[in-house]
Amino acid sequence: xxxxxxxxxxxxxxxxxxxxxxxxxxxxxxxxxxxxxxxxxxxxxxxxxxxxxxxxxxxxxxxxxxxxxxxxxxxxxxxxxxxxxxxxxxxxxxxxxxxxxxxxxxxxxxxxxxxxxxxxxxxxxxxxxxxxxxxxxxxxxxxxxxxxxxxxxxxxxxxxxxxxxxxxxxxxxxxxxxxxxxxxxxxxxxxxxxxxxxxxxxxxxxxxxxxxxxxxxxxxxxxxxxxxxxxxxxxxxxxxxxxxxxxxxxxxxxxxxxxxxxxxxxxxxxxxxxxxxxxxxxxxxxxxx
Ligand code: PDD
Numbered sequence: 001x002x003x004x005x006x007x008x009x010x011x012x013x014x015x016x017x018x019x020x021x022x023x024x025x026x027x028x029x030x031x032x033x034x035x036x037x038x039x040x041x042x043x044x045x046x047x048x049x050x051x052x053x054x055x056x057x058x059x060x061x062x063x064x065x066x067x068x069x070x071x072x073x074x075x076x077x078x079x080x081x082x083x084x085x086x087x088x089x090x091x092x093x094x095x096x097x098x099x100x101x102x103x104x105x106x107x108x109x110x111x112x113x114x115x116x117x118x119x120x121x122x123x124x125x126x127x128x129x130x131x132x133x134x135x136x137x138x139x140x141x142x143x144x145x146x147x148x149x150x151x152x153x154x155x156x157x158x159x160x161x162x163x164x165x166x167x168x169x170x171x172x173x174x175x176x177x178x179x180x181x182x183x184x185x186x187x188x189x190x191x192x193x194x195x196x197x198x199x200x201x202x203x204x205x206x207x208x209x210x211x212x213x214x215x216x217x218x219x220x221x222x223x224x225x226x227x228x229x230x231x232x233x234x235x236x237x238x239x240x241x242x243x244x245x246x247x248x249x250x251x252x253x254x255x256x257x258x259x260x261x262x263x264x265x266x267x268x269x270x271x272x273x274x275x276x277x278x279x280x281x282x283x284x285x286x287x288x289x
Contacts, residue, residue, distance in 0.1 A: 001080060001113070001114065002076070002079040002080055003015050003076075003111065003112065003113040003114075004072060004075075004076050004110070004111065004112040004113070005017070005109075005110070005111050006107075006109060006110055006111075007110075009075065009076065009079055012113065015111070017095075017109060017111070018095035020095040020096060020097065020098065021092055021094065021095045021109050022092055022093040022094060022095070022096060022102065022106075023090065023092025023093070023109060023147060024092075025098055026100070026148075027146065027147050027148030027149075027150075028058075028092055028093045028102070028148075029058075029090055029091055029092030029093060029109070029146070029147045030051065030054035030055060030058060030060075030090070030091055030144065030145050030146055030147060031088065031089060031090040031091070031145055031146075031147050032047045032048075032050065032051045032054075032087075032088075032089045032145060033086050033087070033088055033089075033240075033241050033242060034047040034073065034086060034087045034089065034241065035084070035085075035086045035117060035241045035242060036077055036084065036085045036086065036087065037084050037276075037280055038083065038084065039077060039078075039081065040280050040283065040284050041073065041074070041077070041087075041280075041283065042241075042276060042279065042280050042283075043204050043208060043279065044070060044073065044283065045070075045283075046204045046207070046208075047204055047241075048069045048070060050145065050202065050204065051069065051089065051091070051145075054144050054145045054146070055091065057141070057143075057144045058093075058144060058146070060091070060093055060108065061108075063091065063107075063108040063110060064110075069089075072110075072112065073087055073089065073112065076112050076113075076114060077114065080114040082114075082116065083116070084116070084117040084119070085114050085115065085116060085117060086114070086115055086116075086117050086241060086242050087112055087113070087114050087115075088112065088113050088114075088115065089110075089111075089112040090109075090110075090111045090112070090147060091108055091109070091110050091111075092108065092109045092147070093106050093108060093109075094106040094107045094108050094109050095107075095109070117242055118242075120244070124246070124247070124261070125261055125266070126260070126261070127249065127260075127261070128246070128247040128248060128249030128250075128256075128260065128261040129164070129165040129166070129238075129246055129247070129248055129249065130163060130164040130165065130248070130249070130250040130251075130253075131159065131164050131165065131166045131167065131168050131178070131236070131238070131248045131250070131251050131252075132158065132159050132162050132164045132166075132167050132168070132251070132252055133167070133168050133169075133170055133227075133230070133251060133252055134155050134158065134159075134167045134168075134169055134170070135169070135170060135171070136151075136169035136170060136171035136176045136199070137151045137155075138151045138152070138169075140198055140199075141198050142176070142177070142198060142199055142200055142201060143196070143197070143198050143199075143200065143201060143202060145201060151179075152179040152180060153179075155167035155169065155179040156179040156180060159179070164250075165238075165246070166178045166179060166180070166181055166238055166246075166248070167179045168183050168230070168236075168238075168248075168251070170227055170230075171199060173226060173227050174194070174224050174225060174226055174227070175194055175225040175226075175227065175229075175230050176194060176199045176200050177194065177199075177200040177201060177203075178238050178240075180240060181203070181238040181239055181240040181243060181246075182194075182200065182201070182203040182205065182206040182238070182239045182240070183225075183230075183236065183237070183238060183239075184206075184209070184236070184237040184238075184239065185225055185229060185230060185233040185235070185236055185237075186233060186234045186235035186236075186237075186262060186264045186265075187229055187232070187233055187234060188234070189219060190219050190220075190221055191213060191218060191219065191220045191221070191264070191268070192220075192221045192222075192223055192225055192229070193206060193210070193220075193221075193222055193225075194222070194223070194224060194225050195222040195223060195224065196222070203239055203240065203241075204241060205239040205240055205241055205243075205244065205245075206239050208272070208275070208276075208279075209239055209245065209268070209272055210222070211275075212271050212272055212274075212275035213268060213271055215275070216271055218268075218271075230251070231251070233256060233257070234256075234257045234262060234264070235247065235248075235256065235257050235261075235262035235264055235265055236248035236251060236256050237265055237268070244269070244272065244273075244276075245265070245268060245269050245272050247261035247262060247265040249261060
């Protein structure tokens with residue numbers, strides 16, 4: 001495996017970061033997770049755009065010139081050939097004497113590595129996955145993809161310890177998102193997901209799925225979702241760059257709908273995969289021309 005650190009491509013054991021790095025001391029940094037299929041990125045531009053937004057929101061100058069992120073990430077993927085991969089990219093404010101307030105001029109730390117995307121479980125279409133619900137104990141700017149993820153870590157751990165794959169979070173009686181995913185609910189004829197705002201991450205998969213379904217005439221809504229609607233949902237789905245579109249068939253040990261992956265999920269996954277393959281091949285054609 002070859003990773004990227006501050007301008008160099010090198011083995012992970014040679015990649016060293018200062019203990020004074022503000023990412024280590026304060027969680028003062030942001031990240032992205034970008035999927036690729038057979039050596040081609042999926043929605044790279046959208047991920048880079050969100051990365052730049054996160055940097056602006058935490059008041060960090062962008063350390064890469066125009067197209068710098070794209071070339072760095074493409075190079076890293078080339079150096080780590082294989083099947084379906086995700087690239088983890090982290091940018092922190094860099095190393096400085098410990099003080100909560102940050103110096104105005106700092107050299108960012110930029111780190112990236114490649115991981116395999118686990119293939120979907122073979123029995124997914126028959127069984128789906130379990131989730132638990134928990135109170136959302138995170139901060140008021142969950143729209144920033146910050147590396148400070150302690151509440152998410154604790155929520156996911158609790159889910160795993162209870163035999164579930166995800167914790168879906170509730171704030172003031174309303175669904176926000178999962179610890180590491182966005183959440184969709186099928187209720188009657190409508191597909192509903194909570195609206196964008198400071199309470200949730202603007203998921204790239206969420207946006208892509210909404211656009212793909214709407215392009216085929218589906219009734220998709222971005223509306224606040226009270227806990228009662230979540231609990232009486234016909235179907236619940238999770239979306240993320242590494243999970244694509246997962247059907248939740250049990251919530252807090254109770255069956256969702258009929259307790260099996262729903263019919264609507266099956267159709268939505270077809271629409272998603274078709275649109276995904278088209279987007280990947282269009283991006284490839286654009287890169288070559
Ligand atoms: N997490 N909400 C949260 C809190 C997330 O951490 C993620 C993704 C999402 C989905 O966003 P996207 O569709 O852009 O991946 C929503 C990544 C995969 C992670 O932390 O590993």
